[in-house]
Amino acid sequence: MNRRTFLALSGSSMLVDASQSGPPKKIAAIITEYRPGSHADVIVGKYLEGYNQDDRPPYPRSKIVSMFTEQVPKADMSRERARKYGVPIFRTVYDALTLGGDKLAVDGVLLIGEHGDYPMNDKEQTLYPRFEMFLKITDVFRKYGRAVPVFNDKHLSWNWRQAKRMVEISRELGFPMLAGSSAPVAWRVPAVDTPYGARQHHAVAISYSGLDIYGFHVLEALQCMVERRAGGETGVRAVQCLESQDCWNFIEQNGWVKRLFNSAITHSNTRKPGDPKELVKKPAVFAIDYNDGLKAAAFLLTGLVEDFTVAVDVEGASQPVATLMNLQPGRPHHHFGCLVKNIEILFETGKPPYPVERTMLTSGILDFALESRIQGYRKLETPELATVKYRGTKDSHFCTTGWGPDGKRLD
Template identity: 45%
Template structure:
């Protein structure tokens, strides 16, 4: 494979813009007038400022920057809110934009009629007061939301695309049930994190079929909530290795001396770990090995590739480093989490959702998120069981990755129905 150099941002934008036929990089460029606006129903757990409901649904209502400027070719037709809080924003936004709030998911999907008039559904089961189980999983009502959405599809004999924010489940049995039901009912289904679509610092554009010899990820904060983001970032790069994805053979959680022994004994490359660590900002000084709350998700893929995701509390961002065949030094990138304007990485996630709703086809495989959901659930199960290595035949999930771009591409003003040029 040709050497993968770390491009300048200008070089990369120019090359990818040419490949994708992009005509504008301006977030606030006027949308193409010939594009028909599609309608969606939103099903959310809570809707407070800066929640996932705000930074996704709010962009449909108020534009990509949530400043009243241009936005996606989507219209919010209805809203269901599971919990109204003291900081609730949904009633204010609904009144401002004349959007009805319904007291059931069925009514939201049907917009209070006897049919399904919307073109898609966005389901956001994130944030709110919900129980936490012994594994530390926040039991958001994602399966319940999806069941009621798809029950409505069955009742009214119409299926439309559905996006599930973050990981389905989060318990593996629920994630698998949701995936199987989508397959059975032929629901165009997407899920996942915003971070695979965010800006990368430095820019790293990895070709499909790359010869990856080793990979290390670094995540931070809560194992369930942010461990999922970190696994999605890791998977969106390692899925591009030669042979594509065939699933995961086993998963293990390690902490204390056991997690650092994988570096000392050479199971995981110290050089690749160091490259990943250098890509993220530190919030705690001193030796990273003194981090008392650090943990490791260790896993082996069915093709023999070993993955390692270090969850550290001494950093506050996510990174992935890769050792590529033929290159002496690892390459690494940080997955940025910008807050202004209005958490822009969610605009690029919404662009992929917009595309699915307009085309009727997922922008990238939901199987990636099914796999990361299973890996996370099994890692947390291993932790509960004292670090036991768990064989995972249920994670023999095969899929072919697609070359969907990350920020600042695709152009947010581009026609969502137009195929990505190659």
């Protein structure tokens, strides 16, 4: 079926009821695995158990009506949760979207392709099958000439071309799509954002953990603040990964990096005392050159911090705009509740609260940064990423309140 036929059958490029007064939206959850602490647990779990995951209100308005799990680990939760909450688990993605019938029977799709037993390539990227699962979802859309909103958790794909193709398919079939990390929408301390439409010159983000698994998160934390600059997002012309002593040298040799690094890290709640060079066994940084002259750096410093901080130079401001994106370390993982609230905007209105291009670009930056690493840390020109242009939303979508002493949401 070509795009013209698809749109003719659907009668619209997007068949989504924007009213919130109708019945709850019916959601299919397409998952790699569902175990304690997995992304399925902290996202699907909020739909089944409530935002605080205690079987009490508040709940998201939409309802999970079907699940597909590609893997069933020893610690699997999906079968027990399915029995408890009356949600059927289907053997195929197709059946999960049709509820075992002969038509598309859901109003939205959660694609959670994070965690599970999957191979790793030479770039140390875990080859989660998000792209393949996405194709199975959109095959159902094509078959029935109708599409519904899709949320994709974390990077669109480990591969830039696949990530780009996912966005292209969403445009071809005319359905709204949202994707990405919980870091950009987490509770910020202080609750600030970069001024919309102001010129920016430099930006630094700091986090920790693995280059692939958390490299994506720190890049999204950075990107959500720099996409608001004058002219919108203009694309990325070059990317480089540096590790070990070269990472420390990068800080010392670039005054803007050192200044913004120091500004960002003052907002950390987890900064360990001592010399960073002694604390961090293998420091890493992704250096990013944007088309419009903005320069940015995203650090992964395991041993120094266990949170996400960002600092941005804004023209005309005497001090950088700096903040902590505060992630709750234990259940109910408040930041995923912030993410679910934004997913609900997608499902309820048929409009993504922020552009999927953010996640497409960060997926590409990460892929090329890890390519730089295996090519001897060479600076790579990225003409593919230089064509990515979009405007972020004027409204910020992060949480402005956190959690109480009992760990439960304050809003």
